[in-house]
Amino acid sequence: MKFDEWNIWYEKILSDFGFPKEEDEKTAAILNKLLSVRDSIKIEDLLDNLEHENINVHNFHKSKADIRNFIVFGAGPSLKKDIEKVKKISNLEDSDDYILISADGATTALLEENIVPDIIVTDLDGKIEDLLLANDLGSLFVLHAHGNNFDQILKYTNKFNKILGTTQSKPFSNLYNFGGFTDGDRAVFLAITLNAEKIVLAGMDFGKIVTKYSRPNINLETAEADEIKQKKLLYAEKLIDWIKKNNDVEIINLSK
Ligand SMILES: Nc1ncnc2c1ncn2[C@@H]1O[C@H](COP(=O)(O)OP(=O)(O)OP(=O)(O)O)[C@@H](O)[C@H]1O
Ligand SMILES: Nc1nc2c(c(=O)[nH]1)N=C(CO)CN2
Ligand SMILES: [Mg+2]
Numbered sequence: 001m002k003f004d005e006w007n008i009w010y011e012k013i014l015s016d017f018g019f020p021k022e023e024d025e026k027t028a029a030i031l032n033k034l035l036s037v038r039d040s041i042k043i044e045d046l047l048d049n050l051e052h053e054n055i056n057v058h059n060f061h062k063s064k065a066d067i068r069n070f071i072v073f074g075a076g077p078s079l080k081k082d083i084e085k086v087k088k089i090s091n092l093e094d095s096d097d098y099i100l101i102s103a104d105g106a107t108t109a110l111l112e113e114n115i116v117p118d119i120i121v122t123d124l125d126g127k128i129e130d131l132l133l134a135n136d137l138g139s140l141f142v143l144h145a146h147g148n149n150f151d152q153i154l155k156y157t158n159k160f161n162k163i164l165g166t167t168q169s170k171p172f173s174n175l176y177n178f179g180g181f182t183d184g185d186r187a188v189f190l191a192i193t194l195n196a197e198k199i200v201l202a203g204m205d206f207g208k209i210v211t212k213y214s215r216p217n218i219n220l221e222t223a224e225a226d227e228i229k230q231k232k233l234l235y236a237e238k239l240i241d242w243i244k245k246n247n248d249v250e251i252i253n254l255s256k
Contacts, residue, residue: 001179001189003170010168013181013235017228021169023147028167028175031145034157035174041140041164043176043193049162050099050118051138064118068197069098072204073117074184075105075126075214077222078255079203083113085254086202098200101191103183105213106203107134121187124152127216135160142166142190144183145175182232185239192247201253206237 014021041049047065071086073079090098102110102117104126110117111130116137123144124131135141140162145153157163164176166186171177178193180186184204191199203213210225212218225233244251 001192003177006177006179007170009179009181009235009239013168016231019147023150024145024167024169027145027147027150027153028169028172030150031143031153031157031165031167032173032175034153035163035165038158040174041162043164046119046140046164047099047194049140051116064097064099067097067099068195069200070191070194070196070198071098071100071200071202072184072187072191073100073102073106073110073202074187074204075103075109075211076203076205076207076255077209077211078205079106079109079211079213082202082254083109083115086200087113099191099194101187102139103187104131105211105216106184107131107139108216109203109213119187119190121183121190123149123183124156125149126213128152128156131156132159135162140164142186144168144186180239182236185236185243188240188243188251192243192249196249198250198252201240201251201255203255204236204240204253205255206233208233 050064100117101119104122107117107120108127108130117139120134120139121142123146141160142164144166146168165174167175167177178189180189188199208225208230209222210229211222
């Protein structure tokens with residue numbers, strides 16, 4: 001999605017949620033500064049920076065740079081059930097190869113199943129120990145700056161090895177904006193930018209129920225989402241509908 005097109009969504013989101021743009025820009029500036037004094041990954045090199053094996057899920061035949069199939073894992077109530085479906089499909093002898101992208105909190109559920117995501121799209125409010133564990137296991141991080149995560153960006157950015165930085169405001173210097181709002185829909189925009197032909201969505205229920213993977217502090221498996229989270233999920237769903245209408249890509253939602 002071009003920035004001008006995203007900007008129409010972005011201005012609406014800012015006014016709908018009452019987020020100050022300056023706060024987004026302030027966090028973007030710190031993330032950019034942190035990335036300017038170390039290596040960060042450019043989008044052209046992203047696929048070449050993925051670890052070349054994920055034996056738990058799919059048979060490995062090709063270089064990851066040739067793969068055009070993606071699975072995006074969100075933190076909705078169907079996540080565990082959908083992971084089982086993914087395992088069945090991808091262990092078939094003639095299955096396609098997929099690049100696995102987890103949205104933030106979904107990473108915890110994947111690690112529980114001994115699956116290491118190739119890419120993690122996060123604003124760093126998933127379970128931080130699990131994000132750090134995935135880092136040690138080779139996942140690449142698409143780290144997102146916004147007005148509500150300045151402290152996490154400052155504290156944790158340098159703990160990750162492979163980073164591509166994103167902002168939701170105007171992209172500049174080391175930071176990209178591929179479009180998208182929540183971690184899950186931004187993962188789908190990333191796959192589109194990487195020329196996806198097929199995107200399978202797992203745990204992307206949207207709706208009104210969140211899981212312990214999305215809200216690590218609830219002591220239940222699932223709970224009703226608060227009003228703001230419900231509104232965020234509505235945007236996520238609408239943005240993915242926009243992708244379906246505006247791109248030549250097959251999108252299969254396992255949760256529906
Ligand atoms: N029912 C659902 N509950 C939670 N996440 C969902 C659901 N359906 C889809 N998702 C996707 O899973 C992603 C990962 O969830 P998580 O709550 O960790 O993300 P988040 O974007 O950081 O949200 P928040 O800003 O509320 O913390 C979400 O960004 C969202 O796109
Ligand atoms: N300023 C601000 N930006 C966001 C926020 C948020 O809470 N505040 N939450 C998001 C969903 O993951 C994405 N962007
Ligand atoms: Mg998050």
